[in-house]
Amino acid sequence: MLRAYLDHAASSPMSASVVEAMAVVWQRAGNPSSLHTAGRGLRRILEQARESIAADLGARPSEVVFCSGGTEANNLALLGAAGPDGGLVVSAVEHPSVARVRDVLGSRVVVAPVDAEGRVDAASLRSALTGGTRCLSVMWANNETGVLEPVDELVEVARSAGVISHSDAVQAVGHVPVDFAASGLDLLSLSAHKLGGPVGIGALVVRRGVSVVPTGFGGGQESRVRSGTVPVALAVGFAAALRDAVARLDTEALRLTALGDRLIAGVRGIPEVRVNTVGAASPAIVHVTVRGTRADDVLLLLDAGGIDCSTGSACAAGVHQPSEVLLAMGRTAAEAAAGLRFSFGPTTTAADVETLLAVLPSAVERARSAFRE
Amino acid sequence: MRILAAMSGGVDSAVAAARLVDAGHDVTGVHLALSKNPESYRSGARGCCSLEDSHDARRAADVLGIPFYVWDFAERFAAEVVEDFLAEYAAGRTPNPCLRCNEKIKFAAVLERGLALGFDALATGHYALTHRVGEEVQLHRAAEPRKDQSYVLGVLDQQQLRHSVFPLGTDGSKADVRAEAATRGLLVAKKPDSHDICFIPTGDTSGFLHDRLGRRAGDILDARGEVVGAHAGAHQFTVGQRHGLNLSVPAADGRPRYVLAVSPATNSVTVGPKEALAVRVIEGIRPTWTQGMVAGPWRGLAQWRAHSEPMAATIETAGDTVRVTLDAPAHGIAPGQAVVHYDGERVVGSATIARTYR
Numbered sequence: 001m002l003r004a005y006l007d008h009a010a011s012s013p014m015s016a017s018v019v020e021a022m023a024v025v026w027q028r029a030g031n032p033s034s035l036h037t038a039g040r041g042l043r044r045i046l047e048q049a050r051e052s053i054a055a056d057l058g059a060r061p062s063e064v065v066f067c068s069g070g071t072e073a074n075n076l077a078l079l080g081a082a083g084p085d086g087g088l089v090v091s092a093v094e095h096p097s098v099a100r101v102r103d104v105l106g107s108r109v110v111v112a113p114v115d116a117e118g119r120v121d122a123a124s125l126r127s128a129l130t131g132g133t134r135c136l137s138v139m140w141a142n143n144e145t146g147v148l149e150p151v152d153e154l155v156e157v158a159r160s161a162g163v164i165s166h167s168d169a170v171q172a173v174g175h176v177p178v179d180f181a182a183s184g185l186d187l188l189s190l191s192a193h194k195l196g197g198p199v200g201i202g203a204l205v206v207r208r209g210v211s212v213v214p215t216g217f218g219g220g221q222e223s224r225v226r227s228g229t230v231p232v233a234l235a236v237g238f239a240a241a242l243r244d245a246v247a248r249l250d251t252e253a254l255r256l257t258a259l260g261d262r263l264i265a266g267v268r269g270i271p272e273v274r275v276n277t278v279g280a281a282s283p284a285i286v287h288v289t290v291r292g293t294r295a296d297d298v299l300l301l302l303d304a305g306g307i308d309c310s311t312g313s314a315c316a317a318g319v320h321q322p323s324e325v326l327l328a329m330g331r332t333a334a335e336a337a338a339g340l341r342f343s344f345g346p347t348t349t350a351a352d353v354e355t356l357l358a359v360l361p362s363a364v365e366r367a368r369s370a371f372r373e
Numbered sequence: 374m375r376i377l378a379a380m381s382g383g384v385d386s387a388v389a390a391a392r393l394v395d396a397g398h399d400v401t402g403v404h405l406a407l408s409k410n411p412e413s414y415r416s417g418a419r420g421c422c423s424l425e426d427s428h429d430a431r432r433a434a435d436v437l438g439i440p441f442y443v444w445d446f447a448e449r450f451a452a453e454v455v456e457d458f459l460a461e462y463a464a465g466r467t468p469n470p471c472l473r474c475n476e477k478i479k480f481a482a483v484l485e486r487g488l489a490l491g492f493d494a495l496a497t498g499h500y501a502l503t504h505r506v507g508e509e510v511q512l513h514r515a516a517e518p519r520k521d522q523s524y525v526l527g528v529l530d531q532q533q534l535r536h537s538v539f540p541l542g543t544d545g546s547k548a549d550v551r552a553e554a555a556t557r558g559l560l561v562a563k564k565p566d567s568h569d570i571c572f573i574p575t576g577d578t579s580g581f582l583h584d585r586l587g588r589r590a591g592d593i594l595d596a597r598g599e600v601v602g603a604h605a606g607a608h609q610f611t612v613g614q615r616h617g618l619n620l621s622v623p624a625a626d627g628r629p630r631y632v633l634a635v636s637p638a639t640n641s642v643t644v645g646p647k648e649a650l651a652v653r654v655i656e657g658i659r660p661t662w663t664q665g666m667v668a669g670p671w672r673g674l675a676q677w678r679a680h681s682e683p684m685a686a687t688i689e690t691a692g693d694t695v696r697v698t699l700d701a702p703a704h705g706i707a708p709g710q711a712v713v714h715y716d717g718e719r720v721v722g723s724a725t726i727a728r729t730y731r
């Protein structure tokens with residue numbers, strides 16, 4: 001069966017050249033922290049990767065702190081900025097690696113509400129500020145809907161309040177232009193495997209002069225903020241993937257936007273389907289609500305029909321849960337449990353979208369027949 | 374066929390799914406989430422609701438290379454099975470929640486959802502056989518009597534049986550199924566059997582009933598109405614029960630005493646000698662039929678527990694009442710249990726025991 005992989009926002013496969021770039025590194029002996037020849041050789045490769053990533057992000061090399069991925073970058077940003085007693089403001093549509101900081105910091109976290117499209121604004125952020133706020137955190141592109149948040153407003157509110165600004169840019173980097181210096185952000189998180197790099201590495205970009213309290217302890221390899229040996233091969237793959245993604249960003253944005261438009265046009269032919277990717281959004285994501293279904297029934301049928309896609313939201317013990325993002329946008333629990341995310345990458349073709357559109361209407365119809373309140 | 378394989382996380386359902394894959398069917402695994410907070414069952418649970426079981430089921434599906442989903446039936450399970458279980462005990466009866474789950478959840482809600490999604494059948498790891506005779510599907514005991522689970526499937530009707538697949542019914546022993554699981558690389562091969570009621574993972578039914586129904590002290594009486602002991606709640610007892618009575622007044626004849634009756638209305642439990650438990654006639658309500666109603670009277674076999682000895686009986690149905698007259702008296706038949714009737718090896722139907730007569 002012809003299968004279409006439409007879940008790049010979960011993880012996007014590596015290209016052959018990225019794999020090749022890493023392959024030569026794996027076999028080298030040494031630790032980049034060692035002083036001997038082998039260590040120095042690896043250190044040189046690691047720093048080249050760091051410089052490449054920094055250049056592609058509009059950051060200084062010394063501002064790039066490697067870590068294990070987007071989740072660790074977000075955890076480190078929030079806990080590191082809040083410190084032992086500081087407060088945080090986060091938007092109501094953040095990824096769990098940001099949103100669940102409430103489980104750790106409790107009432108020190110204030111949630112800023114979003115509008116019906118899932119966007120936060122300056123007024124919402126401003127009114128969430130408290131005397132103890134140390135950091136404002138709003139994602140760049142939403143991981144479910146793809147909607148872009150107003151990062152400039154975030155930065156402005158943070159600046160005028162004299163607090164740190166952080167953005168989870170995991171779903172943005174490689175899909176929309178991200179320039180760290182120009183953004184005015186203090187902290188920015190990214191992950192390699194969402195943009196065609198390897199799983200297991202990401203980075204927190206920390207503006208020079210901004211202090212982040214380490215959340216773990218050890219050798220302090222990464223700017224004394226993050227400990228643990230940096231996987232050099234993964235960093236090389238990360239850099240190669242980011243270089244490719246940034247180089248093709250403009251043409252890919254046009255191409256993926258066309259694919260998304262085609263998908264949305266096709267979806268509009270199905271009754272009672274609402275498109276949630278509206279306004280400024282990542283060209284790589286189309287998120288819809290299929291009223292009168294359970295999203296996991298549609299997933300089951302699409303999987304059987306050759307489509308890999310996602311609801312975009314979390315499971316609890318394998319049971320699909322209503323999306324916190326859609327709930328924050330004012331949707332009902334039933335609507336929030338009926339979301340589907342299709343996400344694109346470099347390997348996505350027009351044929352993939354046609355394959356999806358060929359099976360989606362009947363899958364929706366069947367899932368509706370299986371749905372009873 | 375497109376088959377939905379219910380995968381509990383245990384060895385039987387994993388092997389059942391594997392055989393269907395081998396037979397060339399298009400199989401999708403589904404695990405039922407039946408507990409509202411599976412985390413609470415994490416340690417020591419061997420029931421079908423725990424996180425570990427869900428993981429084991431997923432792992433088996435991955436080894437088989439089939440799609441796998443977890444379906445949340447926690448609310449329905451709580452309403453249809455757990456609440457019913459409590460209500461039955463509160464009314465002095467002895468329910469069988471596994472039968473109830475098969476009737477209301479697995480072969481009802483799950484099967485319906487599967488059929489609506491385009492599946493042709495639901496497969497489980499029950500040990501039972503189905504035979505298609507003409508247009509009809511018959512339900513038979515498994516080839517190996519010690520493994521037979523046809524009793525808990527006795528509530529299924531023809532519509533349900535037409536869409537049911539039991540790949541393990543021909544098996545000789547559990548050891549063979551375990552060996553097969555090991556050969557297939559299914560890590561659940563050595564997993565212990567689950568015997569507990571899945572929503573009471575500690576196995577402490579008495580404690581569960583106390584927690585949910587409360588404690589209410591009352592008297593244990595003998596047949597003459599004399600107080601011979603005390604209890605903490607009549608709902609703790611089952612007709613035919615002998616152990617755990619802690620009677621303070623010894624029996625005059627020194628022989629063991631059994632629970633004869635449980636009366637929630639008066640919160641009393643009546644005990645007496647074994648012969649007082651003897652039952653000749655069972656009256657059942659809510660009849661179900663595997664191939665349609667049989668009015669009778671007809672000669673068959675009656676069974677009222679998962680592994681009790683089937684007893685020869687004459688069975689007659691009038692309206693919604695099934696009357697089972699046993700050839701020889703039997704002991705320990707409790708209201709609330711299901712009586713399943715067989716014609717030889719073939720399951721004919723079931724009823725819920727409402728009353729018994731000597």
